[in-house]
Amino acid sequence: MLGFGHLDLKGTFNARLTLTVLLIAFSQFNFGFDNQGFASTQAMDAFIKQFGSYNEKTKKYYLDPVWVSFFNGFMYIGQASGVIIGSYISRRWGRRMCMFTMSIWAIIAATIVITSKSSDQILAARVLNYIYIGMELSVVPVFQSEITPAQTRGFVVGTYQVALYVGGLIINCIARGTGSMPGREAYMIPYGLFYVVPTIVSACIWFVPESPRWLVLKDRPEDGMKALRQLRDGKFTDQEIEEEFAVIVAGIRQEVEQGSFQDIFKRDQFRRTMVVLGCNFLLQATGQIFTQMYGALFVKSLGTINPFTVTIILAVVNTLTAILAMVLTDKLGRRFQLLVGASIQAAAMMTMGGLGTASNITGGMKIGIVSMMVVSSFGYSLGWAPTAHILSAEIPSTRCRDMTYRTASVLNVATQFAVSFSLPYLLNAPYAALGSKVGFIFGSIAVLSIVFVYAFVPDVSGRSLEEVDRLFESSIPMRKFGKVKVDMTVENTKGGDDTVFVHADITPKNQAVHTEDRRV
Incomplete structure (x- = not known):
């Protein structure tokens, strides 16, 4: 039976923990604004006219595929830098300081985005904005996993993906309304949201408790106990709080030295590292970048369905599915959820590729291709999207958590870059011009991901x-x-x-x- 009963939210979340979780999740809205905001606006005529080139033969403006590959690929240089910077700040000065710093940086980057008038400026602005996204990736799931009771950790870390999708849905709806405007306001109005979230987070983050585990790791046990009490008072007895804190202290003292890059590949850490690295690679390699980042442009090239309508459909499906996954992950387990989601992705991508092999693709086939994009996105939002972040935060050891998560996040970003940079060449003429046949590539990787999950991914739902x-x-x-x-x-x-x-x-x-x- 579906529901929240197995989570016991009422008996677990006091006001302070609830507000802390909501503020951390709220910071993720900006990832959705960026991810879907740029994806949607690339299909706007006003955006294409402002940042594209004019074709004398067709008498139309167009976006050069090479520039599109730069625009949707080079931003990951900023994200990789953000992961490294954010992980260092988070480890050295705390989770709250990392969130404060990234929010201030986001306000600066948003200013450059809003004032962009040339293709080079908007490209640089997106790279700079993705430093914020990388810092966010480095701290949010880790912070959430360290402050949440074991029985609800999957639910809370799942808010990372839900907030991303909600942010994307909001900006897609706004873009749908402004898309027909002829001037820069068509895409600048949605971009205006980039200011809102980091401003609120930077103002409020100091009112939430720091991670008790980080405080103990920094030899501040009194502060750690105070933070844990703030997060548990009213829902747990003094004895339960003291017992939880004793286990935290014992675990950290047992691994007093923080792990280096070399340590995460040593024998005692190798299994954990490989699981986290594999999850972060497959999170980005099974086709989600095609549907989410290039979906609007691809649908527009088919010429059958309004691309903004499709982006909203995808956003709604992703949001509702991520909420469902967030509720179920602590009940069904990580392995089961991943196996189901990856299987749906594999079937949908293979079907989409098959439809693209026809010599004359009919209107019905084009609708089928778009439908398979939606089905694949459903499978991704059920499986890899929420679960990879949960596993990345809970599988590494206390000693090596920051370093393992940092390394896996860099691999995550590198995979995004490789896929994003190559897709324009795979999709379009005069290059590979595969169109929907890229489904065979992503479908094959999704099949491999099923094997990986079955053989190597553990289920630690409900474990401290x-x-x-x-x-x-x-x-x-x-x-x-x-x-x-x-x-x-x-x-x-x-x-x-x-x-x-x-x-x-x-x-x-x-x-x-x-x-x-x-x-x-």
Whole structure:
């Protein structure tokens, strides 16, 4: 039975945690504004006239495919830089400082976007704006995973993708209304939203608690306990809060040194790193960039359906599906959700590619191609879109979380760049001119993603981050993580010599398999 009962939101979220989660999710709206705002406006006649070239033969303005590839590819240079900068700030000065810094930067970048009048300026503006997007990617899922109770972590981190889609839906609706305007206001009105979100976030972020885990990691246990109490008071007893904090402290003291880049590939971290890297690659390689970034331009080239109508349909489907996925992920599990979503993507992309092989593509076939774009987007929003971010935040160890997440995010961005930069050449003449036959490429990758999930992706739904650490330290295969129970106890946390004993009992079906004691 579908619903929120398994999450126990009323019994878990106090006012402070609720407001913190909402503010962090709200910051993600700007990613949706940028992602879908630029995708929609590229199909506007006013945008094409302002930043395109004039064809003397057709007497029409057009966007050069080479420039389009730069416009939708070079921005990832900014995003990769933002990931590195944001991860460093987040690790050194805290999650809140990273969010404050990125918001101030976004206001500066938005000013350059709004004042752009040449193709070079709008290209540079988008690259600069994506530094904000990269910083956001580096901090939001990590911050969310560190402050949320284990049983609702998937639900909360899922807001990352939901907020992106809601932001995209808002800007698509505005673009639909302004698209027929003849002047620069057609696309500048939607871009005006770029100022709103970072201004509010920068003003409010200091009113939310810092991550308790980050505070303990920085040897500030008193502040960490204070932050955890703010996030749990009224919904958990003092004893439950103290027990949770004791486990956090024990886990961090056990891994007191923060991991380097080399550490994430060592034997004890290798499995975790490969899972996170694989998820971030497949998140961007299974076709979502085609449907979301080039969807409006591709639909316009088909000449059958209003491209702005299609972008709104995609935005609505993505938003509703992401909300459904956010509710279900802690109940159905990460593996199951990924397997279903990737299967839908593979089937839709292969069908779209097949329709594009006809020598004479009819109007009905074109509608079928567009429909498969929507179905593929549904599968992506159900599976990879929310779940990859959840896994990236919860799989890395406490010691290596920032470095693993930073490395995976850079791979994520590099994959986006490779796909975005190559798509104009794959889609259009005089280059490969594959059109909808690119579905065969993305469909094949989606099939490989199904194999990857089945073989390597563990299900750690409902586990605390410290329980995840214990599971990876055990000899249990990752595919069986969801079938075992982990009981963790911490003793002597208030001893005079600061001695902590961590006891983890891992049992499948009530049969003891692995018991360990750690002295910290």
